[in-house]
Amino acid sequence: MxxxxxxxxxxxxxxxxxxxxxxxxxxxxLEIFGLDTMSHPSEIKSHMGVVPQENNLDMDFTVYENLLVFSRYFDIPRDEAERRANELLEFVHLEDKKDTMTESLSGGMKRRLILARALINRPKMLILDEPTVGLDPQARHMIWDKLRSLKKQGVTIVLTSHYLDEIEKLCDRLVVMDYGKILVEGSPAQVIEKYVGSGIVEAEHNPELIDCLEKKEANYEVIGDLVHIYTDNPKQIAEYLTMECSLSKLSARPATLEDVFLKLTGRRLRE
Amino acid sequence: MRISEYFSLPKVSSKSYKVWQRNKDVFMKDIKLNFLPPFLEPLLYLAALGFGLGRFVEDIDGVPYANFIAPALIAISVMYASFFECSYSSYVRMYYQKTFDAIIATPVTIEDVIAGELLWGATRSMINAAVMIPVIALFGLIDIRYALLIIPFAFLGGLLFAAIGMCFTAVTPNIMSINYPVLLFITPMFLFSGTFFPLSALPLPVQYFAIAFLPLTHIVNGIRLIGYGTLEPVLLFDLAWIIVVCAILLLVSINMMKKRLIV
Known part of the structure; x- marks a missing residue:
């Protein structure tokens, strides 16, 4: 993944x-499955499943019909398509909604149906653009669960997301990109370790603390009212700060992908 | 995009049939409602204009007024069916429903999608003609022996108006703006293409303009000739005009849509 x-x-x-x-x-x-995307688009797309950012289910059809109509674009024979559609509805727990028009599905159900639709051609590669955007925690966990089981079946999964915990939990490898360039590449753990260390101590900003940190030559960053101290040993640093700098309000926590992300791409708001 | 690229031959495959099939399936869901307009409209127009107004109108070229407008009603329906299908309806599928985006994630290409939409638009025109012919023939207003020829002719005319509609879909900034071509192009054609009075009643320059630039003129004339069973050589001119313009606009419309959709 x-x-x-x-x-x-x-x-x-x-x-x-x-x-x-x-x-x-x-x-x-750009080559996918060893084929050039510009000269072999149809061959590539026949082995690929796509979950787009925007919901584009066919509103003119029911849940079941959505899968059948979509299967025709892949030239899947009718009885095979029906078998797969039933299997997939079970896989995403939408059997009961088979004959519902897609408009009346909840946001989470729509996402699940889009996932089922992306799997109708048994893809070797699944592309997901923000798959869990706007979903409640239950629905997100269910999608994650399904993605893990697809991964076990040997499907290559490519994912983009703004939810960094999602990427951290699911992905084996990742890149951080900005302005069309790749900034970092590696496993979530490697990337965190390399760019911020394994832990972070958060403390309230005050001049005394900065003096103290300067003396220790600590790796830190001032973010508004907060100071982030990057370290491999947050507990030790926290204890040191409490003793040496007479600080009381601080917390130590493990570093996350979000810290790497903000460190690399800055905190300025983007359009 | 250079001008010549608008006329390049797009790669359309048999997969466009799947897109046609998708639209047909949606149409079949509401088949009763969809069949009602082509069934009811000729009855209303014939009652009000053909037999109502027609009582006060002299024969036109030796033809009673109801017989004069009956073929034009089919032609108008051919125009409306495919133009609206490939303008408003295609725009809704493209922009609001994102149907095209979903389809091009499969082996079906964008060219196939547009070709399927155009073929479906033409099919709607053909369906409308096929429903109207028996209704009109029932009043003895067209020659039923030749009327079946109107059906393929309606498909061709439908394809022409589908391509016209699609060109506007490719450039319209929003759905409301499609009202402009309807108001400035489709509605004048509805009235001034030899539909409710003969073209010869118009000033000569306007007649030439209508023959050169108004597609409906040729469709009205064609259906009228076939409907009366008078297959004169001038029908070949109408047919040639439609085929040439249709071929050009099909290429242009697909290339224009490609330009709009590939980013």
């Missing part, structure tokens, strides 16, 4: 659209 991270406008969706053979490349080359 591979993750693309980056702020809005970093080029994630554009990259996804190029992988899907939808957007043309302006330079360079």
């Amino acid at each position: 591979f993750g693309f991270l980056g702020p809005n406008g970093a080029g994630k969706t554009t990259t996804m659209r190029m992988i899907q053979c939808v957007s043309p490349l302006t330079s360079g080359s």
Whole structure:
């Protein structure tokens, strides 16, 4: 499972659209399954499943019909398509909604149906652009669960998300990108370790603390009213700060991908 | 995009049939409602204009007024069916429902999607003609022996108006703006293409303009000739005009939509 991270406008969706053979490349080359995306789009797309950022289910059809109509675009024979549609509805727990029009599904159900639809051609590769955006925790966990089981079945999964915990939990490898360039590449643990260390101590900002940190030559960053101290041993640092700098309000926690993300791409708001 | 690229031959495959099939399936869900307009409209127009107004109108070229407008009603329906299908309806599928985005994630290409939409638009025109013909023939207003020829002719005319509608879909900034071509192009054609009075009643320059630039003129004329069973050589001119313009606009409309959708 591979993750693309980056702020809005970093080029994630554009990259996804190029992988899907939808957007043309302006330079360079891109190969999927060893095939060039510009010359073999249909072959590539027949082995690929896509969960787009925006909901694009066919509103004119029911849940079941959505899967059947979609299967025709892949030239899947009717009885095979029916068998797969039933299997997939069970897989995403939508058997009861088989004959419901897609408009009346909840947000989470729509996402699950889109996932089922993306699997109708038994893809070798699944592309997900913000798969759990706007979902409640139950629905998110269910999608994660399904993605893990697909991964076990040997499907390659490519994912973009703004929810960094999602990427951290799911992905084996990731890149952080910004302005169309790759900034970092590695496993979530490697990336965290390399860029911020394994732990963080958060303390309230005050001049005494900064003096203290300067003396210790600590790796720290001032963020508004807060000071982040990056370390491999948060407990020790926290104790040291309490003793030496007579600080009381601080907390130690493990570092997350979010810290790496903000450190690399800055805190300025993006369009 | 250079001008010549608008005329390049798009790669359309048999997969466009799947897109046609999708639209047909949606149509079949509401088949009763969809069949009602082509069944009811000719009855209303014939009652009000053909037999109502027609009582006060002299024969036109030796033809009673109801017989004069009956073929035009089919032609108008051919125009409306495919133009609206490939303008408002295609725009809704493209922009609001994101149906095209979903389909091009599969082996079906964007060219196939647009070709399927155009073929479906033409099919709607053909369905409308096929429903109207028996209704009109029941009043003895067209020659039933030749009327079946109107059906393929309606498909061709439908394809032409589908391509016209699709060109506007490709450039319209929003759905409301499609009202402009309807108001400035479709409605004048509805009235001034030899539909409710003969073209010869118009000033000569306007007649030439209508023959050169108003597609409906040729469809009205064609259906009228076939409907009366008078297959004169001038029908070949109408047919040629439609085929040439249709071929050009099909290429242009697909390329224009490609330009709009590939980013």
